[in-house]
Amino acid sequence: MGTKKRLDVSSLQEGTTLYEMKKEVVQENINLYAEASKDFNPIHINEEFARNTPLGGTIAHGMLILAYVSQMMTANFGQVWLTSGKLNTRFKAPARPGDTVTISGTVKKLETTEEGTSVKCNVLCQNQSGETVISGDASIVLSGC
Template identity: 35%
Template sequence: MTQPLHEVSMTVAQQQIDIYAELTNDFNPIHVDPAFAATTPMGGVIAHGTLSINLIWQSVAKSLGAAAIEKALLDIQFLKPLYAGDTVTAGGQRNAECANQFDVWVKSADGSTLIAGNISLPDQS
């Protein structure tokens, strides 16, 4: 039986992206300049990929406790961008074949998968 993780959601506002740019010192105009971002193939401002990853960590910590993620290994792929103004949800479920691994994802409000992968937790034995 697969065990689901608690889902964690957020709506990403431009202000949050700007604050994240300050924290990470990543001021790429695709993240912080709406006029520039509109001229790119993305068509608008996109959030830093690592901003979305934080939701995965929150989901795992909420489900299994903060100590569970201390030595966890995250292996993910970015599949689609997260745009300013979008609402996303992170979650996952225990991998049916590996008890110490969870398949994780970040999805948009329309159900599109933006990030997919897995998180491996240290063996508890």
């Protein structure tokens, strides 16, 4: 699930809404992320263990959900996000299997620099109940704009 659209960076202005992305949080992807990251904390992969914790069940790795934020920025800005993008975020709540998270952003500041146009965005990841999972800022430098 996600967008195939790309922003028209030549018409960016403060307040521009980025194309949002929706992702389903599924246990299989959490397990695959555990293997890739070598983070086998049972709160992520052992339902029986996790059920008996204050969280009441397994939760996704925070960095897995943060990767969705980066994926949304890549969908909006393309390859340049991968070479000049920066995130400054906070984890606010866990994402759980069965959640649908919506990742969105808004341009909050544009500034001309020697390197190009510096774009600062607010980014937000919320679950289907509107609870904030991740919030913060993203910045990118667009050359030739």
